[in-house]
Structure formats: C-alpha cells, structure tokens
Amino acid sequence: MTWKRRSFLAAGIGAGLAFASGARAVARKGNKRPIAPSKTQVQSRSAPLKSARTALVPFDAAPFPYHGSLPGSSTPFLNVNENGRKGHRTRSGHVYWEDQTYNDNRVLLHIPKGFDIRRPALMLVFFHGHGATLERDVLARQKVPGQISASNANVVLVAPQLAVDAKDSSAGKFWQPGAFGRFIGEAGQQLSHLHGDRKSRRTFASMPIVIVAYSGGYVAAASAIERGGLKKRVRGVVLLDSLYGDLDKFAKWIEADPSAFFVSVYLGSTRNQNAQLEGILAAHDVTVSGEIDNRLASGGVAVVPGGGGRHRDLLTRAWVENPIIDLLDRLPEYKR
Template structure:
C-alpha cells in the first residue's frame, strides 16, 4: 500500500514553490573593499537516510484534559490506582499502557536539504498501531518517502498505542498542534545536523496524511492547530469517517 510517497509526489507536482521560498530577496549590502567577507556556510545535503524516535514535550500523549465533544475528563476510569479511558464501545484503555508514549517518528531521506524546495509530511496512523511495528516496519512509511526521491521530512506522532481509539490528545486543544510543530522544527534540525536549520523547518509547508482512524486527530489539528496557512494538502486514506466539516 502506497501511503506517504505517492501523496508527497502528487502535492509536489501541484505546488512546486513552497511558502518559504516565495519571499523577495533582500538587496545586497554594499561593503568597502577593505571589509573581510566571510565565506557562506555550505548547506548540508544528507548522504544517507536519517531516522529516529524522539520524545516530545508537545506530543499528543500523555493527556489529562477533557474530550471537547463531551466536556468530560479523558481519563474517566480509576481502578486500583490506575487511570484509564473508556472507549466508544465500553472497553477500557489504561493510561500506562495506551496513552503514555510521547515519542514521534522523524525521518529525513538521503539527499534532503533545507536549501531545496521541500515540505513536512505529518502522518496520522490508524487504529491498532505502534510507530515501530506498524508505521516503520509494516507500512514502511519512512521507506516510501526515501524511495519517492522527494525533499520531504516525515513526522509521525504516536497516538493511542495498539488500540482501537482515535483520540487526539493534546491536539484537541486550541494551538497545541502549533506548539508541536514548533518543537518539530527543533527536533528535525537536530536530526539534520544543523540546529540553525530550525528556522527553515519552521516555515516549510505541511501535508497531512491520515490513515483510517487517524482522521480525527488530523481534523482537530486542522481546525484548532493554528497552522492552517501552512497546510498545503490533506490526504485521507480510507479515513473519512467523521468530522467532515473540519475538512471542508
């Protein structure tokens, strides 16, 4: 199943000029001949794929807030000093098993450079998924980005781990996805090997790819995230199960 690579290729074909390349260049500063000119720093071009699982302070989980559609506490079950969330079908998901993973899968393909037109692909996984087993190995989303040969960074946060649950966690709350993307810029720059590159990542256009149950956190990230101007496209892969108003 082609998940991310085809999506990125399609969007690149439609929108070859990302927002961060559209600013007008500043007029050159005239210098005296006696001035010492520093050589410009050579931009990094990755010689190989770079992938990591990074812990984020702004990750969607853990989450101890409310469910906005009901106004009730997300962790609404307590038993033997454990807290959990009751799912839509009555099943209980314990916080220490399902909602305690704050890691995010980050991937930069070989040849990636912040000096070339590019984008950030945010992948919202579906039900019953973990980053390592499903997103990375089974669906091979990172590998698809690399095989596509596109200048795109992959960002895939862990939502409910290995559970039939579409909860958005912190992404339910206004502005929290913006915070997440701000931290993403810092983390991607670290993975890239140049902390100064964070300013480039912070301006790159964004493509959402939501698979199956990932439609819900993607919908709230669009509506409440505070990053609508950067979102270039949203691709729903067998994922339009609700919240249609947030996508139109």
C-alpha cells in the same frame, strides 16, 4: 528544550527497496491557484545528506499523555479510575489504560538520504490508524519512511504515536486549541537537531505541511486543521480510507482555502461517508474530481477509490503500489 533521542533506527531505512510508482491520472477541473514553495530565506549551506536519518524522539507536545477533557464537555478523558490506575472508556465500552495505551510521547522522525535543506521542502505529518505502533507498523509494515526515502521528494516525516495498539481514534492534546501548532514548532526544533546543522532550524520551522491520515487517524487530522493554529501553512490533506467522521470539519477547511489540496481515498468502509462529503461540497459549489491531479500543489479536491486491496494493506497497496511515493511524485515542486 534539550533534545533527547531514545533510540536511533537504521540510518538507511528503505534504501534497498525497489519501489515502483504508478501511472498518472489526468488533471481535474476546477479553479486552481498554484502553491509556491516557501520563500523563507535559507540560512544553512549544508550539502545534501549522505545518509538517511531516522529517530524515535520524545516530544513535550506529543498528543499523549493527555490529561484534559473530552471535546465539547467537561468529562475527563481519563474517565476510569481503579485503585489509582487511570484509563479511558471508549464509546464501545472498552477500557484502555493510560500506562499501556496513552503514555507514549515518542514521534518518528525521518530525513531521507539526499535531503537538501537549501531546496524547497515539505513536512509530511502522518497519523496512523487503529492497532498501531510506530516501530512495528508505521516503520516496518507500512514502510512510510522507506517510501519517502525511495521517492525523489525533498520531504521529511513527522509521525506521532497516537493510542498505542488500540481501537481508539482519540487525538489527545490535538483536541486543544493551538496544540498541533506547538507540536509542529517542536518538530522543527527536533528535525534541526536530527539534521545536524543548527542553521537549518529556521527552515524546518516554516516549511509547508501536508497531513496524511490513515484509517482512525482522521480525528487527529480534523483536530489539526480545525484548531491547530497553523492557518495556511497546511497545504494539503490526504485521507487514506480515513473519512469515518468529522465531515463538517474537512468541508469547512476545504472551502476556506481553495489553493490547498484535499484527497480522500476510500474502500468499502468509508464509501458512504465520502459520498456524503461530495454532496456537502457540491451544495457549496466546490468541484470534486474522481481522479488525483498530476500536480497536487495546484489545489483542488479529489475523492477516489483506493483499488482492490485490503484496508490493512492500503499504505503499500492501493490505487498503485506504495501510494505515498505516487503522491509525492505529484508534487514536483519539492524534488530533491
């Protein structure tokens, strides 16, 4: 596929921010099997990047536009048609139009300054919540690329646009079997282009994945791990006040791979659902900790309170300031 870039953003995103990481929690109990970094042979000999690279890139495999059916039914997702204009009526009865809400196929890609393709690396896939756009919220307000740059992690970001600025958690194409895997395959190609060394493609195509979902992003996360087709390439899932539903899907994934890690952070809006998930896991003899492990790659499950901040501010003020930095600090296997 020909690589397309709609717009380059400032190359030094977050370079001047002084982010502070928080105190470490004590290690949790439970059986653990450390996750070794990918052993894929690195073809590239490129030196660490001298500047960050950030772009909004159209993807063929993006979650939207989506012209399929609602999960588990034959009802089309675009279930409203007014004089040829198609839209989706949500369960609440609100209608969102395809040309405004479900027609953005761009993905925010970010490779931080100092990223070294020769070292073990992770791909962080971020699913935003309701009422969000990539530029205004993921980039500027939530500072997800900035936090990755400010960390010392050898991590790249892949953040697809879901429903644009809407109260809708729809996963679009990710509802379809294998669609998330195809999306990740395209992400590897596009990251290789953004990196600038064609020999890096094999590494991007095989690096381990951590999924971070905020708020309404839980539907995309659950669909990705249930039917994405990537099996054990997803090494961790982090839900940031995001466990509004699909508890059975997350529980099944947790039980299927004890070597992967699962962290669910809750505020008042998801407190009950997290308690329910703990009950489900306890019934299946899965140990759940109330603290995040210092070494996430050891695997295990943690369900923890998110601090005293607001739901809207959770990406920058949670149990610590700038929680993505803190999470990445707990993956020392992937330092730059």
